[in-house]
Amino acid sequence: MASATEAHADDHGHGGENARETFRGITRDVTKVNLTPIGRWWYPAFGVSLLLLGMLVVAVTHLFRTGIGIWGNNNVQGWAWDITNFVFWVGIGHAGTLISAVLYLFRQDWRTSINRSAEAMTIFAVACAGIFPILHTGRPWFAWWMIPHPNDMGMWPQFRSPLMWDVFAISTYATTSILFWYMGMVPDLATLRDKSKDKVRQVVYGLLSLGWRGSARQWHRYERAYLILAALSTPLVLSVHSVVSFDFATSQNPGWHTTILPPYFVAGAIFSGFAMVMTLMLPLRHVLGLKHIITQDHIHAMCKVTVATGTIVGGAYAIELFTAWYSGNLWEWFTFRNRILGPYAWAYFIMVSCNVIAPQFFWVKKFRENLVFVWILCAFINVGMWFERFVIIVSSLARQALPGAWGYFEPTKWDFMTLAGSFGLFGTLFLLFVRFAPVVAMAEVKAVSPAAHAGKDDH
Amino acid sequence: MSATKKLHPDEKIKADKVGGTLFKAGLGAGAVLLGVSIAMGAGKGDHWRHFLHAYLTAWSFVFSICLGSLFFVIIHHLAKAKWGIVLRRQAEFITGALPAVALLGLVFLVPVLFGNENLYYWSVKQLHDKQHPFFHHMHHKLGWLDPVFFAGRYAFYFGVFIYMSTWFRKQSQAQDTDGDAGRSEKMRYWSGFAVLIYSLTTVFAVTDLFMTLQPLWFSTIYAVNYFSGAMLATYCTLALLSMAIQRSGRLKHSITVEHYHDIGKYMFGWTFFWIYTAFSQFMLQWYGNMPEETVFYSYRMFGGWQIVSILVLVGHWAFPYVSLVTRWSKRILPILAFLAAWQLVFHYIDLYWNVMPNQTWETAGHWIRGPLQGDPELHKVNFHFMDVTLLLGLIGLWLAAVGKSMKGNLVPVNDPKLGECLAFENY
Amino acid sequence: MEAETQAHDDDKPAAHGNGDDHGDAGETSTDGGDTELHGLLAEFETPGALIAAARKVKNAGYTEFDCYSPFPVHGIDDAMGIKRTKLPLVVFGGGLTGLCGGLLLQWWMNAHNWPWNVSGKPTWSIPANIPIAYETTILLSVLTTFFGMWAANKLPQVWHPFFRLDRFAKVTDDGLFIGIEASDQRFELEQTKQLLVAAGATHVEECHTDARPEARTVPKAIYGVMIVLTVVALIPFALAFKARASKSSDPHWHVFSDMDFQPKAKSDQPFGEFADGRANRGEIVGTIARGNLRADDAYYRGLRDGQWITELPAAFKVDVDKLNRGQERYNIYCAPCHGFDGGGHGIVPERVALRGGAWEARNLVSSDSVAIKMPNGQLFNTISNGYNTMMGYAAQVPVDDRWAILLYVRALQRGQNATQAELPAGAQVR
Incomplete structure (x- = not known):
């Protein structure tokens, strides 16, 4: 990072006071979010989220009582809105792991200021994603059938089904993300423990921080474990969206069955996830007063990742289209023409303009510095990536090989309510996180700050 | 992060005679071996088909390393990476061989222009006949798979590769003399566009050169898989090249075990990415079980090629992957060198596995039998000694071209971040 | 270097509270009189000073000491002579277990115990079993890493003698400390103090712990509560297993109707809506089903x-x-x-x-x-x-x-x- 040289204040005493003031500043700025009354913005935001969450509860209750028929799904569109939401939310989650694990392995120190909240985003997004396939089964109270156990006839789950792979991938992903997130938080929870003034916080943070005391021997194992978890999360995050893509690609359905799908889904997931991180971070750094920790440099970096992954996604669209033509497979070629010219052309063009065209503005530094504009573009990307899944799922099913099985999906109000409600769940969890957990990884920010090298004479 | 170092005062950073020696040795060995191979090709009596396939395999080996090195250079600028600055110049030298590689490609490109069916079956004129068994499957893309258009695209791809690599190399070398830090910024600025153009060009180049060998088969991830193999080979080459340069007494202090450790990590990472893309392609086509796709694997999973498939899986992934997990295998240089050489050998076997099965087709009356249609009777590995001589010959010629471009400093001495790279340490 | 040994007259840090209820016991060694010296805690100015001091302490032959810092100080492992942890090896074992377990699970359930034909694929079809084996490998590795690390670090341990010192609360903020335990063989109160001061400590203080037996044992009631909670938590599982193993003629217990009761007539059942009271409908008189004419005698x-x-x-x-x-x-x-x-x-x-x-x-x-x-x-x-x-x-x-x-x-x-x-x-x- 920049300003590397100024840390080499050679006078120990002098450099020491500066360094310690840096550390104290980081602690002060981050812990004040949790330990001082939160800004007024939090209450209306939390209220809206709770309202949306209530809507989810209503929609789901009605679904349980009545059945999947309340949605727009039908015989042709067996997968529609629900699976779109599932893939969308899983994808959102991926940026969190990418930031926390992959960028860690690549020694991208800028990640430290955003990784905590990105990881939190991952967990809450996976929680939102998880509800959709379970609701989709129609009888969610039998979700435990997916746990490997013999049924009444001694029969086991079918492990050659990609849907079963999903169960394993998503649950492993959720477990790993939670453990990684929590482990990273322990030293910061200890900071909150030591900074809290009231008994309740002291006890709760004290228990959650497991008695962390920052011993070098503990740090040693901790760092090693952190590195291993990062190294494990990287192939994991790759596998999760690949497995999600297998749900589609192992079928013979034109538009779904193509070999590029796994990496293409992963790139799309990272793309949408980064857009979501920025959608959350830009307002958050403002209201929480963390602009000097989450700086314009971070926004530059995230914008660049967004344009890179967005362009990869655009490239994958192009390769798919080219190969559909090149293959000489009539159905494949028809499906792709149908996406562009058929009844769902409107969705296709929303997808292309939001995912491929919109991020191209991020090439230009001036646009990256206009934060309102960045935020709007990120919102567009979120919309675009939702539509990407919609196009893949719905438009492919609407026009399958037999014209007799052609259909058109129209969402009902319950579809809309469930989607909006999932945002309520996400928002509620995220706002609670902001309120009660350390939003920035203080220990990591301190460790990568130039002050962490103060007084060393090996430079 | 913040620690920096200066170049060691005793460091030998000039290429001096290395380039010239490499050029002479490579050219000599390459020319002899190529001659021997041509003699064997002429004597084999199957209308050069084996020769052309083996030649393409060997050519694709050196081509892939050039391709990977170009990406290494571009991505280094794009990501503002510091750890590998001491290796960047070597990658730039390797990309200097691209014009030579383009010329070497004429050996199989010219026959295509004459409609020779031995390598690219789609170049035969009979395909335009409505009675031809493949007409139905291929008539829509005969405009794309047109010999002249193909040759034009070949020229375009190499034009792009050569232009980009030359630009980056020239900028980097100019910085050595004028020390203008603005050049780094300029290269970083253009690297974004470069990577875009690079990816599209690579995808289409690989599709054209290798996927069309089996003109009825298709896979959208094919180019990505080839690319990941190329990147793996590039890191292995950089490891071996660095060690060779250090043995000659140069860069003794600049390239440390920390840099090798990172090369090892990338070898590990690309090994993983390679198997990821290979598995995605295999699993989806196996699971989908559609005849137009499984033809590729049915020809390689059964019969003589089965053992090669297993060999590639174990040799290119399982063994090196497990070996590279540990820290010491990346830091003990003889082990790293062994694994790099091992992966390069298996990179070739992987390419061999991709290209060579396509040669055993034959025409029986009006029908075509063989990999083009997945005929099990023809599932056999036709290994010939010229496969080896061609590989070594092309490596020789390629090394000669690399040596030719190896002039001046072996590290970008005026790169603003070189100091940080020299002091780089893993954690 | 203006280090001084401030034992008692140090100004209190603004924040304290250690997550435990001993409040500001601080460095006073006289609460209750029955105390015992735990060790010495010395504070340092910069990470660099901490590393240098740690090296001196190690070179002086101490083994029962540790450094404490709000973030991992790079270079301290070498200075303290910390050996590389064996954790990766343990994780490798965990991963291998996950891999074998995942493959075995699928083989046993789908190929051995209940062979199952799915779209003509072999019952033991490895390509289709790789994704799950992959996930179980990662899952087991992650669990081993996470729990292995905490176990090796002997955490959770919510209490530690150093938490008694107010100053130690800074360890999660900006404080850099070396703590030497009195149990170290070389520990001599004054000499060790001298060593730390000479090593550049800005502050050295003694840490005492409560030596009374009742302060060192966990109250029995806590064990009791834990046992009761464990037993209660097992009850649902026990009930589920009992239901699984026993037979019952009672009808299903329905939370939701599960589509078991649907408003439709099944064959050979009475159905009042039709005049003949039967659900089955016969052929309509004077009609023949398509393809059933069979006129060719x-x-x-x-x-x-x-x-x-x-x-x-x-x-x-x-x-x-x-x-x-x-x-x-x-x-x-x-x-x-x-x-x-x-x-x-x-x-x-x-x-x-x-x-x-x-x-x-x-x-x-x-x-x-x-x-x-x-x-x-x-x-x-x-x-x-x-x-x-x-x-x-x-x-x-x-x-x-x-x-x-x-x-x-x-x-x-x-x-x-x-x-x-x-x-x-x-x-x-x-």
């Missing part, structure tokens, strides 16, 4: 004007394929009783005879048999509807195949009653 019943036909019906086209088909069907449906040659020596009568019984199937081919005299129509009717103990085959064998069987039976009859003169030249028996 000769073809479907072997009759013309109420008489058995003697020729073959016009709708049945005779060729060699039909004859072969007839042979194949005959060998499946008729040969078990009538024998392959039609002589009545099928495997069924043979088996009856073996068991001491007597039951003969009719000889179809002898010149005086009934079958040879029957008109075609009647023979067809016999195949279709049976004769004496023979049942009808209309249900199993389609019409066309029945005519094909008849054709083959006629061929058998003709073949076995041929005269010498009728045989082709060269095939006669001399």
